[in-house]
Amino acid sequence: MLFILFLWIALAIVVGVMAKGRGRNGVGWTVLAGLISPPVAGVFLMSIANRSPHASQPIPASHIDCPLCGGRILREARVCRHCGGDVTQALSQADPAVVREGYWFDDLNPSVELKRTAGRVARAQAQPPWLVVDQALDSIVIGSRWPGQLWRVRVVKLGDMSGLVADPGYWRAVTVELLDELPLSVLFGPQGEAVLDIIQKIDTLTRAQAQALADNVPRDAWMAYSRAWMRWSRQNEAGEPGAGDADEWRGVLAASRRGDKARSPIHSGFLLIHSQLRQRAARVEGDGAFILVEEDGETEQTLNPLWQGACDALLFAAMARAAPQYVSDDDALTLTQAWNRVFDAAPPRA
Template sequence: MISPAASDFAGGDRALRAGAVGTIVPWVVDGFVYVKGDPDEPMAGAQVGARARMPSFDPPWIVVHHRLDAVHAVRWPGRLFRVRSVPAVTEEERAALADAAQNLRVGASYSRVFAVDVLEELRPAVLFGPNGDAVVDVLERADQLTESVASDLAVARHPDAGDAYRRAWDRWLSGQPNGAVYRDGDHDGVLAVPGAGPVGSPIGPAFALVWRCVTGSARQRGGSAAFTVDEDDDEILLEPWSTAGVALMESAMVLGAPELVDDADRAVLTAAWQAVRRS
């Protein structure tokens, strides 16, 4: 299970990468690319109908996910594209693609390529399930979170929210192929359970993105005063940001996967969200 800490998202995507699997695929593949907004990315300015190509054969490569539910969104906001890889023409290109695939495990969900044709741009909300638009509302609030609103969220969080969040996770795990081993655990504040099934959570990468956005907001608006370092030199998010982040994750659970909560838990998990959503 993956639980949040500020350091999990300060310099990488350690939490969700723990559940990723790679694979070797044919030289031409259709799939999906999530572009996280870095202006130096080869697909930063991608347009439908155009071709995006890396300037060289050196990593980082373009990662094409074969399934929508396997897309590894590590930052918010971002753009989501449906693409088709461009086949290798020269021996140099074929050799470079073979090198890029060397460390990928058989049967996995992505491939590394150097050029793609952009077929379609999709709403990133589709990564979070059928109620993804509601989850996006939480992400946007997390991305723009101020210390004042974080304080309001922390104060308004229901004292029973942690238990309600754990119950929602247990209900979801009961429907996952490998979920039984993780049931009845401590899921308070959990971002993902990568080993439970094909996806790591009821709403895909949304919990991790919410926590990353809150951490980014704390860094931008709270500065060094929003963090401390524990005995293992891990950076820890302080109050009110940490409780605000958990409250937003709990809200995303209800809004993104309402079938996992009953009426009583829905009220508990959305208490903080209802208190600030119009502010």
């Protein structure tokens, strides 16, 4: 009889330990098991929910990493419980059989923490800012990120692709494999060396040279610049652009073209020239290089007439020298007049 009593108590304690491991009150379940029956209490315990925090820990056979945020989710899940992303679509995009090769512009920004190993670059954590891999050279946007390095890469691990339009023309990547380093000139098309030449001149541009550029811009240069933009925008359309459309292209640095993701006749070249000239003007003349313009209740800082004229002259030269296929012979002379007089450059046409 004494043996049965000890066994009963021991089994009740076992039930209590099991209950504690399942997030329940161990003492309470020990007492309950002792009062009713340890086997009955044990069966009842195993039939109710497991409240242990360890119960929600995924096991490899039933869980996978979300391809969007990296959180652990059930293998059959369609929506990630962490980020709310469409897991089904992301997994189809993350098909390892799909090879994603494109172009990555490395601006060598020290504030962005990257892991650089032999032949690979990765974000330190799987979160923005992602490594943006463009599918074509003509869609790369540089802005003020200059200079840097241009690579042809293969996407090893995708980042979060949720929230993007269909076929955005680029991938967000966590890890890329470096395939080839490319010359920066290819960023601006077949005649990209001409854009690099202009950028180099901007690096050492003086105020006197800026003034000379502005003074030598022909009055009808904007019309020639606009005509080149219109030829580019209608490259796949028949007929010459009409003069009545020219005003729409005045001051344009980037635009969309039907049928592709190109941003200009020299890709991101105009945007880069503009941003580099602004930086040079600020270094040479400080705040005096800019004026404040108020429009619709908002104040915008723009280049003063001298530096704006110099910027226009460089944009015109870039159009004629780097995109000659869109410029007539007469317009080429107009667009390069200021450049040729200041830098004694050779004529762009034979």
